[in-house]
Amino acid sequence: MAIIRDGMPPFDLYQPTSVEDALSLADRLGSDAWMLAGGLDSLERFKDRLKRPKAVIDLGRIDELRGVRQEGVDLVIGSMTTLTEVSLHPEIRARFALLAEAAGQVASPQIRNQGTLGGNISQDTRCWYYRDGWNCYRAGGGTCYAGESPEGQNREHAIFGVEGCAAVSPSDTAPALVALEARLVIKKAGGRREIAAEDFFIGPENDITRLNVLGPGELLTEIRLPATWAGATFYFEKVRDRPVWDFPLVNIAAAMQLSEDRIDRARFVLGAVAALPWRLPRVEAAVAGNLRNAVADSASRLAAEGAVPLAHNGYKVALARNLVKRAILGKKEA
């Protein structure tokens, strides 16, 4: 039979107004259901007929999933809060400017108005083979066309953690949340769990078919920012081919606690270099206790340690090093 990749199949649309109802629906509908946030990732996949849920649970009418509030020491962001709201929120800008900056760099103003923080970190990879329906490892097949095929086109693919699949996480906000040690609240009917952002994302060595731990019936409800990094020195930079409406070729989110120019503690996370936000623990260890200027060169050389570039993405190695150096120095133009 013919393979058609253009035309959204029909589905039953549910529009609950509470988390409880959404979870109840998800529980009842099981694997037939698809949770829809802003729709910018999902609707493309539906239209390509690569995801064909029988039912779609639209989260857009659940007010409790939107907004930003203080709860104890945590700043809590509803998963359906739009990227525009995140980027402009005064409390986020004042205390967690890293996230505001990252959210403000996503795609285009129109997409940020529709896209949500929860959706941005839960989105699937944009590997052009996988998104186009090629039967690769991630799609359940037996090869990686980008990484293993002799003429594979991989300029936008991974340099780290290529365990079979060379796809990357395309999120701008995910590295920021990992750097900020955010915690994510995941609910399902009759249950709730809270995990570190770092544990939310998974690489191909753990599960080659998905980028995060969300399972059927589960709903990401909150992103909680602890006070740990509030008001720290931040650095976010996104490198892309088009100045707007583009995914990162590489991005970096860094949080540093400084005493004058000495780095007491820091977290560095690269995006779009692996299937998950890629922390740089060796860089973090190298800079701790050192002056920024003194350590920038040596620490940046550690940034690409372990990188295995593919035929067309060797430039990402240089980018990783340069971005780490710029983050340490805190200068967009080093």
Place this chain on the structure above:
Amino acid sequence: MPQNDTLFTPKLTGCNYTTPDQRAKLTGTARYAEDFRAEGMLICKLLTSPLPHAKVKHLDISAALAMPGVRAILTADELPQPADSASDSGAMIKASPWSERALTMEPHYQGEPIVAVAATDEAAATAALEAIDITFEPLPFVIDPLDSLRPGGPNARTNGNVWLPPGKPGEQPCIGELKWTATDFETAGRERLPMGKTAAEWSYGDVVTGLSQAALVLDETFVTPNVSHQALETRSTLAWWENGKLHLTVGTQGTIQTVPAIAKWLNMSVDDIVLISEYTGGAFGGKITASVAVIIPALLAKKAQAPVMLRVSRADEQSIGRARPSLIGRMQAGFSKEGRLLGLDLFVIMDNGPYEQQGDAATAGRMGSLLYQPKAMRWRGTAVLTNTPTRGPQTAPGGLQVSAMLGPILAKAARRLNLDPLAVCRINAPEGRAPVGPPKADGSLNAATSAFVKEALDRGAETFGWQARRARPALTKGSVRRGIGVATGCFVAGTIGFDGLFVITPEGRLRLHTGIGNLGNESFSDVQRVVADAMDVPWEVCEIAWGNTAKPMPWSCVSGGSQTIHAMSRAALAASLDARQKLKEIAAKTLGGKAEDYNIGDQRVFRNDSSQAGISFAEAAGRAIKLGGVYDGHECPADVNKMTKTSVAALAGQGLVAVARDNFPRDGQTYSHVASFAEVEVDIETGMYRIVDFHAEADAGLMVHPRAFAGQLAGRSMLGIGHATMQKWFYDNQHGAPLSKRFYQTRPPTVLCFPEKFTWGSVGIPDPQTPVGARGIGEPPTGAACAAVLCALTDALGDDKFFRAPVMVDAILAASEPGTRALPGGLSANV
């Protein structure tokens, strides 16, 4: 000076105004092709090829036909054979056996339509496509033109891999086989385009001597991108049959000219087609006469006996929506110590796609000869077939590519010769009646009607502050490098010989009929300002009838090739002169005396010696109806197009019918030019760069509508900037599959990609070879902008860094590493 200039005094022409389509566009009431609805309308969807080249081995549509909601299915064997056609002069044009069909059983690229289904809704149509039982026999394919030219390389079509010129005069070009030798490839090495046998060539002067006498000879290879047109409106089409006539709503660049194109594709009479196209949501050459896909809903509508909407999705548009072909160029250019181009040997390979031969390669030679005025020049070129989407002319086809290839060479020559790049542009710029290749049969060259490029460079340089910027010390601000670039662009900017048509109604209004497509550049309306001026009437008494062939239309040019402002302002003036003469004759018949005793003004025709003695336009229109004959359209000039004659017959009796063919003289070929200036700041650590300042200075004659002119300069500059910075295809050559299909992958520039500062100007010297003085401006900004940005990047980072456009992050980073010249993907455009 033009002989008719005293009859045309620009008053409204040259001023801004509110175009008649603006309100509808701003309020959302404008109806594009897909906005139309018809009772019982079916939706059509396309089954397209998953393979780059194959034969359909087995096709069974029975299960699909039995699905709920499915009303009709169309296959390739149901398409009519395209008809032969005739040129305006009556010469027979044989239907090409090589041409693209609307559906095919031998797809030549991934995404080519094979079967079309019409169903009651889109979901039913798509589900039916999935139920079609189809299998393919894969055939050899090739994506990279150089792979096809290798010894034993694959052919994109079963009978060849290149377009060959006609065997003898009068014959058509044909497809054949051309392979280069292994030695050709070995001699060139990895970084240079091999120079094997080509399908075509021409030359003038002595290139060998020109190169040998040069103080500096550069030998450069450069690759320009394949770029999908990506007009915002896809080519959706609604078709229905009514009383034996086919009605279509389409997007097109030429309303009247699309009718015979469709008639040819459907092998039917033009008299049985009604075409509606009031608004077209952008087109860059890919909708010049709509496209062959429009016959699909027409045939399905007949089969299903119901209106059918072919809803072309963005994915479909990426496949069938036309693309600019990549050129791989090798240029040997010899310069005098003053920077004058003494000899140019231009060798180009074009990625033609699988179907009709594109003109980009040949036009690159022509535009190169005009733009850089080499004292001697040789052009060689071959259109190589590949299994990639059908190409079509896109804004400055060939003109953009030659600017991108040669603009940076002039800048490099300037650096090598220790000259100002602006001076090298200037010394090589066309001037006045500049010669243009290729040579004619007698060996002489054609000439441009006029060129004021030196003036554009001078004015642009002053506005941009070129010398002050050049005098600055190099920017050493951390990782940022600054560069400036100047380049020129040109393209054809006018044709002649079309018809003007309007009616002065008994109410005294002017109803201006036009067959120009309305694709957003406003020329369909702008050219009519000439009528208002020539008739000395306020714009408010003019109304435009456009966008529907049920409203009679004159034979008009397509709004492509930047010809409209030139061609149709002439036609408008011709019709105005006809109207003026008829008005005077009517006045003379009514009030006595001779026609030359009368003049026109204030919506009246009156005696020269007594302005009180006269009649209004309204009265004259009434008299025209009574007089009949030529005055009210019952008789028509013999020299207008046959479709104009049909329209005049339809208008007969409605008032004073003004109709005339543009017979104004023109000596030479009409071209416009732009000089562009760019400043970039490049961050060598991230590979990202910003265009911090940009100026475009036009040489396009008299401006008819400044706001539209500026829009064209800005928009088409952005198109060129897109080609320089980010817009291209990516292909998996092993599988013959396109990988960049979406806007976020092909990266057309957006409004937020604009240079941080953008200014423009116009030399504004009227073209002496056209009575209105106006030339087109749509195309030349594209090449100038692309080349100016490429020159600025090289100025920032040094020579010999870039061999391919667009220059993206990875290329900048490779260029920033000392001594590296990365070549992943060789000379392929699609990596």
